[in-house]
Amino acid sequence: MVFQKILQDIIEGVDGGLAGMVIAKDGIALETYVRADIDGGVDIQALGVELVTLTGEIGRVTQALGSEGFEELSLVLPAHVAVMRMITPEYFLVVLLGRNGNFGKARYLMRRESPRLQKEF
Amino acid sequence: MVFQKILQDIIEGVDGGLAGMVIAKDGIALETYVRADIDGGVDIQALGVELVTLTGEIGRVTQALGSEGFEELSLVLPAHVAVMRMITPEYFLVVLLGRNGNFGKARYLMRRESPRLQKEF
Numbered sequence: 623m624v625f626q627k628i629l630q631d632i633i634e635g636v637d638g639g640l641a642g643m644v645i646a647k648d649g650i651a652l653e654t655y656v657r658a659d660i661d662g663g664v665d666i667q668a669l670g671v672e673l674v675t676l677t678g679e680i681g682r683v684t685q686a687l688g689s690e691g692f693e694e695l696s697l698v699l700p701a702h703v704a705v706m707r708m709i710t711p712e713y714f715l716v717v718l719l720g721r722n723g724n725f726g727k728a729r730y731l732m733r734r735e736s737p738r739l740q741k742e743f
Numbered sequence: 744m745v746f747q748k749i750l751q752d753i754i755e756g757v758d759g760g761l762a763g764m765v766i767a768k769d770g771i772a773l774e775t776y777v778r779a780d781i782d783g784g785v786d787i788q789a790l791g792v793e794l795v796t797l798t799g800e801i802g803r804v805t806q807a808l809g810s811e812g813f814e815e816l817s818l819v820l821p822a823h824v825a826v827m828r829m830i831t832p833e834y835f836l837v838v839l840l841g842r843n844g845n846f847g848k849a850r851y852l853m854r855r856e857s858p859r860l861q862k863e864f
């Protein structure tokens with residue numbers, strides 16, 4: 623499955639990569655990849671659902687700036703960094719890193735893989 | 744006024760810096776700095792209000808990851824990059840860049856100035 627391979631390439635390619643997900647706007651995950659060696663403490667499904675729920679609210683921010691849609695949202699938390707990239711207006715790529723993970727590399731790989739993901743929709 | 748000086752230092756110190764703001768959780772700006780040479784097309788007040796409104800929703804994301812609060816939110820849009828950093832749970836620093844602005848430098852300066860801002864609250 624192409625999604626699984628792309629998610630694995632991203633998560634294994636980033637220092638501190640923990641989990642990745644392709645998720646639809648309605649909060650249903652199409653594919654999830656969790657690095658085998660992380661503990662089970664992170665609920666990536668719940669994270670995905672909450673991030674996708676945010677996209678509705680982000681619409682008001684983008685309107686304040688005269689934009690339609692967003693490319694990328696990132697959230698730095700005390701123990702994690704979460705990055706969400708819009709693949710299409712209906713589908714999103716979510717990547718979760720540890721707090722000291724390589725945020726720049728994650729953004730780069732997510733942008734690089736975006737056209738491969740777009741081709742699937 | 745110390746806020747004005749800090750905002751100016753950040754915005755003038757970043758390639759592509761457009762505007763900065765210190766804003767309370769209730770959406771009321773304490774101080775705003777807009778670079779003199781940008782056009783009037785950006786409503787930084789509306790941007791600040793919408794970003795602060797997002798913080799309530801972000802609470803559900805942080806809970807999904809077992810965290811309390813967030814450090815930084817960034818949003819990459821077609822024509823802008825918006826970055827919000829929590830100063831205290833009640834006050835936020837917002838910086839708006841052009842799309843090709845130096846996101847890394849903005850994050851660095853916002854983190855660096857954070858203790859100076861915290862001292863004011």
